[in-house]
Structure formats: C-alpha cells, structure tokens
Amino acid sequence: MTSTTVASPSFGDLALLPAVLSAIETLGYETPSPIQAQTIPALLEGRDMLGQAQTGTGKTAAFALPILSRIELDRREPQVLVLAPTRELAQQVAVSFSKYGQNLKGLEVATLCGGQEYREQLSALRRGAQVVVGTPGRVIDHLDRGSLKLSGLNALVLDEADEMLRMGFIDDVKRVVADTPENAQRVFFSATLPTEIERIVNRYLVDPVKVAIEARTTTAESIEQRLVRVDGGAKLEALSRILEVEPVDAAIVFVRTRAACTTLMEQLSARGVNVASLSGDLDQSLRERTITRLKRAKVDVLIATDVAARGLDVPRITHVINYDLPQDAEAYTHRIGRTGRAGRNGVAITFAGFREGRKVGWLEQATGQKMAVMELPDEAAIRAHRDNVFHQRVIAAVTKGAEEQRALVERLVEEGYDPIELACAFSAMARADEAPIGRLQAPRKERNERAPRDGKPQRRRESRGPSEGMTRYRVSVGHKDGVKPGQLVGALANEGGIEGARIGRIDIRNGFSTVELPNGLPASILAKMARARVAGRPLEISEDRGGDRAERGGERSGERAPRRRRDDEAPVRRQSRA
Numbered sequence: 001m002t003s004t005t006v007a008s009p010s011f012g013d014l015a016l017l018p019a020v021l022s023a024i025e026t027l028g029y030e031t032p033s034p035i036q037a038q039t040i041p042a043l044l045e046g047r048d049m050l051g052q053a054q055t056g057t058g059k060t061a062a063f064a065l066p067i068l069s070r071i072e073l074d075r076r077e078p079q080v081l082v083l084a085p086t087r088e089l090a091q092q093v094a095v096s097f098s099k100y101g102q103n104l105k106g107l108e109v110a111t112l113c114g115g116q117e118y119r120e121q122l123s124a125l126r127r128g129a130q131v132v133v134g135t136p137g138r139v140i141d142h143l144d145r146g147s148l149k150l151s152g153l154n155a156l157v158l159d160e161a162d163e164m165l166r167m168g169f170i171d172d173v174k175r176v177v178a179d180t181p182e183n184a185q186r187v188f189f190s191a192t193l194p195t196e197i198e199r200i201v202n203r204y205l206v207d208p209v210k211v212a213i214e215a216r217t218t219t220a221e222s223i224e225q226r227l228v229r230v231d232g233g234a235k236l237e238a239l240s241r242i243l244e245v246e247p248v249d250a251a252i253v254f255v256r257t258r259a260a261c262t263t264l265m266e267q268l269s270a271r272g273v274n275v276a277s278l279s280g281d282l283d284q285s286l287r288e289r290t291i292t293r294l295k296r297a298k299v300d301v302l303i304a305t306d307v308a309a310r311g312l313d314v315p316r317i318t319h320v321i322n323y324d325l326p327q328d329a330e331a332y333t334h335r336i337g338r339t340g341r342a343g344r345n346g347v348a349i350t351f352a353g354f355r356e357g358r359k360v361g362w363l364e365q366a367t368g369q370k371m372a373v374m375e376l377p378d379e380a381a382i383r384a385h386r387d388n389v390f391h392q393r394v395i396a397a398v399t400k401g402a403e404e405q406r407a408l409v410e411r412l413v414e415e416g417y418d419p420i421e422l423a424c425a426f427s428a429m430a431r432a433d434e435a436p437i438g439r440l441q442a443p444r445k446e447r448n449e450r451a452p453r454d455g456k457p458q459r460r461r462e463s464r465g466p467s468e469g470m471t472r473y474r475v476s477v478g479h480k481d482g483v484k485p486g487q488l489v490g491a492l493a494n495e496g497g498i499e500g501a502r503i504g505r506i507d508i509r510n511g512f513s514t515v516e517l518p519n520g521l522p523a524s525i526l527a528k529m530a531r532a533r534v535a536g537r538p539l540e541i542s543e544d545r546g547g548d549r550a551e552r553g554g555e556r557s558g559e560r561a562p563r564r565r566r567d568d569e570a571p572v573r574r575q576s577r578a
Contacts, residue, residue, distance in 0.1 A: 014040045017069035019103040024065070027099060033058035035213040040066045043187065048208040050201055051189045059213075060096045063157050063187050067131075068097065070154065073106040076128025077152040083136055083176060085163040087113040087494045088257065089327070093159065094133040107131070112138045112148070114495035115528045122147055135494050136164060136172035137487075141533050143179065150176075153184045161190040161197050167493065168486015170196055177204050191362065223340035224347045227360060227371035231353045232502030232518060233469035235323060236267055238376050242321065242349060243273060243301060245377045245385050250294060251319040252302045252309065254335050257497035259525050260324065265303045267520055278304040278312075306331050312338055322350040324502075325359050329366030349374065390431060470504045470516040473526075474544040479510045481535040488515055488534060495532040496525045514544050 011024050011032055032040065035051065036058050042049060043066035053059045067080050082097075084090040094111040101107040110124035112134030125132075125147055132139075132148065142148035156177065158164075164173055177186070177200065186205055190197055201208070230238045243251065255261050258279040265277040276290050276299040293299045295314050304312075306326065317339045326332040332350075339346025350371060352360050364370055377385070412422055466472040477483045485506045492503055492515065504516030530541045 009037055011065075014065075015044055015069075016040070016065055017104075020065055020068050020100060023100050023102050026102070029061075033062070035059050035211065036062045036065070038211045038213070039063065039209075042209040043067065043185070044069060046070075046185050048185060048205040049187045050205060050208045050210050051187070052191065052193065052212040053189055059159075059189055060093055061100065063189075064093075064097050064100050067155050067157070068101045068104065068107075071101075071104065071107065071130050073104060073130070075130070075152065076108075078110075078125075078129060078132045078148065078150060079152060079154045080131045080157070081139070081150065081153055081155075081176070081180070082131070082133040082157040082159060083139065083164070083173065084133065084159045085135065085167050085169065085490075087115055087135055087497065089160065090133050090135055094131075097131050097133065101131075109133065112142055114138050114491065114532055115497060135490075136169040136176065137491050137494065137533065139176060140172050141536075143176070144536060150180050153180050155185040155187065156180045158186075158188040158190075161188050161200075162192045162194055164490075165194060165196050166486075167490040168484055168488075169490050171487075174200065192358075222345050223336055224345070225336065225367075225369055225371045226347065226349045226374040228349060228351050228374050228376060229354065230351050230376070231504075233467045233504055233516070235351055235502070236264070236469055236518075238351065239321065239323060240268070240271055240273075241377050241382060243268075244382065246319060246347070248300070249318045250297070250300055250302070250314065250316045251321060252304055252312070252317055252335075252338050253321045253323050254304055254306065254309070254326070256305070256324040256327075258305060259497045259522065261303050261305055263518075263520055263522060263525075264323065268301060268303070273301055274299055275301040275303060278302055278309060306335065309335070309338060313341065314338075315341070315344070317341075318346060320346065320348045322348070325350065325352055325356055326363075329363055332363050333367060386431075390427070393430075394427075466516050467504050469519055471519050471521075472514050472516050472544040473541050475513050475515060475534075476540040477534050477537050478508055478512045481537060483508060483513065483535050488513065488539075491532040491534045491539065492517070492529050496521070496529045498525070 009032060011021060011029065014032065014037075016024075035053050039049060039051060039059075039062040043063060049063075051059065051062075053062075063082075071079060082090075082093055084093055090113050091111060094109050097109045098107075101109070108124060108127050108129040109131045110121060110129035110133070112121050112132060114135060114137060121138075121142070125142070134142075139148065143150070158173065158177070161173070164170065180186070186208075188197070188201060188205065188208075193201075228238060228242075239253065253264065255264055261277045261279040265275050268275045276293060278287060278290055282290070290299070290302070291312065291314065294302055295316070297316065303323075320336050320339045322332070322335060326335060336346075336348035339348065350360070350363075360371065409419075409422065413419060475488065477488075485508065488506055489503050492498070496517075498518070498521075502518055505514075506516075507514045526541060530539055532539045
C-alpha cells in the first residue's frame with residue numbers, strides 16, 4: 001500500500017470570511033490545528049457536529065471562526081449562543097469571539113455569567129448582541145426574565161458538555177437546547193461521552209458530523225510527578241506540611257481563580273510562610289516586582305493563576321504544586337514546566353480528591369507519565385523533621401561559638417541547675433514559636449459517606465459540626481424548590497469563582513439547605529454567592545449557627561426524593577435541513 005502525504009491546509013483554504021481571515025493573520029495564526037481543519041468546513045455548511053476534544057486543542061477557534069463567517073451583522077438579535085460550564089471558560093470564549101471578530105463592524109458579544117452585574121449584561125442584550133456566551137444558570141435566568149430571546153438563533157454551541165453534567169447543569173442544558181429553534185445548527189463538544197450526553201446528542205442532533213481529537217502534550221523527564229489524594233477542606237494543611245518537609249528552594253502553587261489566589265496567600269502568610277501572589281489583575285510593574293522578589297529569594301512561595309504565570313522562568317523554582325486541578329492537559333503541562341528547566345530537576349505535586357480521578361487519568365494519558373501517589377507526612381514525621389532542623393541549628397551555633405552566653409549558663413549551673421535541664425529549657429524557649437501541627441482530615445471517597453455497620457448501611461446522623469477547614473452555610477432553597485446538590489455546586493462554583501471540588505458536604509432539607517465551604521472566604525465572594533439563583537430563587541447565603549433543627553425525617557438529602565418523569569425517554573428527531 002502506498003501512502004500519500006497531504007499538506008496541511010492553510011486558513012485561506014477554508015473559505016472563511018475575509019474579515020475573519022484578516023483577524024487571524026493579525027493574531028499570527030498560520031496553519032489550522034487538526035480539529036480546526038476537520039471541523040471548519042462542516043460548520044461552514046451548517047452541519048450539526050459532535051466533537052470529542054479537550055480544552056487546549058484549539059476547539060474555540062474551530063467553532064468561532066466558521067460561526068463568525070456566517071453572522072448577519074445587520075440583524076441585531078442573538079444569533080449564536082455558547083454554553084460553558086464555568087465563568088472563567090465562558091469569559092475566555094467571549095474574548096476569543098471578540099478577537100476573531102475584531103474586523104467585523106457592528107459585532108456585539110454579550111457574556112452572561114454569575115458573579116457579574118446584571119446591568120452590563122442587560123445593556124449588551126439591548127444593544128442587539130449577535131453572540132451570547134454564558135453559563136447555564138445565568139442564561140436560564142435571562143430566559144426566565146425575558147431579557148434573552150432565542151427565536152432568531154442560528155447556532156447553539158455546547159462547550160465541555162461532560163463537565164456541565166458533572167456540575168449538575170444537565171437539566172438547565174436540556175431546557176436551553178429544547179428552547180432553541182429546530183432549524184438552528186447545534187455543535188456539542190465533550191472530552192468524554194457519558195450516557196446522559198449521548199441521550200441529548202441522539203435527541204437533538206440531526207445527522208451530525210463526528211470529530212474526535214486527542215490532545216498531544218509532552219513533559220520533561222527531569223520533572224518528578226506526584227499525586228496527593230486530598231479533599232478541599234484539608235488542602236491547606238496538606239500544603240503546609242509539604243512546604244515544611246520538602247526540600248523546597250522556591251515553589252509555585254497554582255490555583256484556578258484570582259479570589260482563591262488572594263485567600264490562599266493570606267492563609268499561608270498567617271502560618272509564617274514567605275509568600276506572594278500573582279494573578280491577572282496585577283499591573284505590569286507590580287508583576288515584575290513580585291517576580292524580582294522571587295528571583296532574589298525575598299519570596300519563597302508564589303500563589304498564581306494560569307494566566308498570570310505565562311512565560312514565568314525563575315531558575316530557583318524546585319517545586320510546582322497544583323492546589324487546584326488545571327482545566328486541561330495543556331495547562332497542566334505549562335504549569336509543571338515552570339520547574340525542571342535547563343537540565344535541572346524539579347518536582348510537580350498535584351492535589352486531587354477521589355471524585356477527581358477521571359481528570360487525573362486524562363492528565364496522565366495526555367502526558368504519557370503516571371503520577372506516583374505521595375503520602376503526606378504524619379505528625380511524627382513533622383516532629384522528626386523539626387527536631388532535625390533544630391539539631392542542625394544547634395550544631396551551627398556551637399561551631400560558631402556563643403561566648404556571650406557562657407557567663408549566664410555558668411551562673412545557672414553554680415545555682416544548682418542541671419546542665420541537661422538547662423539545655424532542655426533553652427531548647428523549649430528557642431522553639432516556642434513553632435506552629436502547632438494541624439489535624440489532617442482523611443480524603444472522602446464520596447460526600448456524606450457513612451461506614452457500614454454489620455454489613456448494613458447506617459442511618460444518617462445529624463452532623464455535630466462542619467468538616468475540618470470548612471464553615472457551614474445555610475441557603476434558602478430546598479426540596480420544595482426541586483433543588484439538587486449538583487445545582488448548588490454549579491451555582492456556588494460559578495458565582496464564587498471556586499473549584500467545585502472545594503465545596504464540602506451538602507444537606508438538603510425541605511425549606512432550606514446547608515453547604516460546607518472553605519474557611520476564610522472573603523465577604524465579597526460570599527456576597528456574590530448570595531446573589532446566585534437556583535430553581536429561580538436567590539440563595540441568600542448566611543453562616544449556619546445550627547439553630548433550626550425542626551425539620552427532620554424525609555426532608556433530608558439522605559433519603560430518596562420521588563422519581564421525576566424523564567422527558568428524554570423517547571428520542572425526538574428534527575427533520576433534516578436542506
């Protein structure tokens with residue numbers, strides 16, 4: 001068999017609109033990525049599409065470029081709706097549409113996400129935004145208000161569909177998809193195809209083009225990759241122990257949001273760590289000063305977001321710690337590449353709970369390397385490490401000499417004090433400022449898990465207090481509102497800008513629910529969470545003092561709610577478009 005090598009097409013070969021092509025040239029793009037080359041021609045034809053691809057494969061441009069090439073600029077109404085699982089991803093997609101459409105006069109892009117003022121969103125919709133990008137909860141809210149109308153929609157894009165399923169947005173997704181015109185083009189992207197996503201695909205897509213792209217990334221062999229199984233509430237203590245015991249010269253700790261960046265910096269600083277933060281809201285001069293301090297060893301630990309750490313190259317960085325999991329394999333490769341540079345060795349440590357095993361598997365598959373499971377040092381190991389450090393300090397002091405203290409010690413000995421007892425007293429005084437060793441909570445395989453007794457599941461008991469490192473809050477929605485735990489996770493994660501895995505136990509009652517969140521959340525983040533809407537109602541979050549225990553029995557989330565009739569048992573097919 002003879003194989004023929006076909007040259008990769010250029011963007012000019014893909015029949016894109018000239019104004020879109022000129023924007024691509026301005027941005028410096030030359031050759032389409034594999035997913036772009038495979039999807040753009042079919043999307044230009046108006047075909048439905050099912051794509052299996054992770055963030056980082058170039059899929060945003062793959063759907064944005066052909067969709068922008070078909071926009072009717074003189075029609076001032078939503079023509080494109082993109083649903084994304086998180087506020088950060090939605091904002092990235094909206095920015096990409098604006099960049100690719102920079103030469104399209106009259107193009108308006110609206111971003112509908114939690115944590116933002118309604119005024120700006122309503123203003124963009126009133127101006128006749130042709131492209132709308134948002135998270136499911138906020139899009140549903142605008143649909144209910146009547147401020148967003150989908151009657152003129154030409155295309156619906158579902159980005160990271162499986163992630164929306166994991167965050168509990170599946171009912172909102174069904175609602176939006178069902179509300180779009182039957183003749184609208186529908187484009188779904190998902191890293192995996194769980195059963196629920198396949199049901200939606202079979203129900204709503206007509207003769208879709210199917211494209212599967214595997215992200216290919218590599219990591220340096222000089223980087224030792226480790227995995228720590230730890231849940232959100234125990235991450236701070238786990239990080240503190242690692243920073244104390246590991247031979248860290250300098251470390252970068254990656255978090256997902258700017259709010260988490262600030263919170264973690266304050267928490268570590270309170271524990272005596274020489275720490276600074278680097279996030280996207282810093283101006284260039286402050287960013288440069290922070291990096292200079294890191295290079296000069298005036299800062300040992302840097303808390304950073306992905307965007308802020310782009311291009312960061314500091315030789316003394318020995319460790320990279322993924323406090324929050326990255327969005328995709330490309331971001332992971334970029335993160336851990338901040339260490340082990342120029343022939344030096346480095347260590348990359350990733351925090352993940354048992355519920356995040358699938359994401360860890362993606363990272364390992366994409367990088368081609370297995371992460372070695374790392375056991376956190378226990379209390380005995382911490383004490384042994386501190387003893388060893390103090391031992392070295394004592395030897396250094398003896399070697400250097402401390403003649404100025406000799407007269408005092410001789411006087412105490414003459415007064416009858418035993419030299420060994422004196423040494424113990426001096427040691428205790430010198431080590432009085434050592435931080436107490438916190439309790440490390442064991443990771444949970446599932447939320448609200450209860451150990452079986454005599455082979456039978458135990459009845460759910462009333463929790464006496466929140467988990468270690470967590471604060472319990474009360475929200476105003478419950479069983480009577482039809483709320484589910486996944487909806488609360490999705491709303492709180494999007495509005496508060498925190499990772500869903502950091503949200504702890506959720507207890508749904510009839511008229512309200514309780515949820516555990518990490519200690520020390522700033523008031524501004526809680527205020528944003530309080531404005532989130534679930535089941536059409538604001539959450540009105542407040543700290544739970546354990547006062548109202550009147551509701552009992554079947555009103556708890558531990559008991560099964562009545563099964564709701566499914567509306568997707570029988571597939572509903574649209575007629576194929578001409």
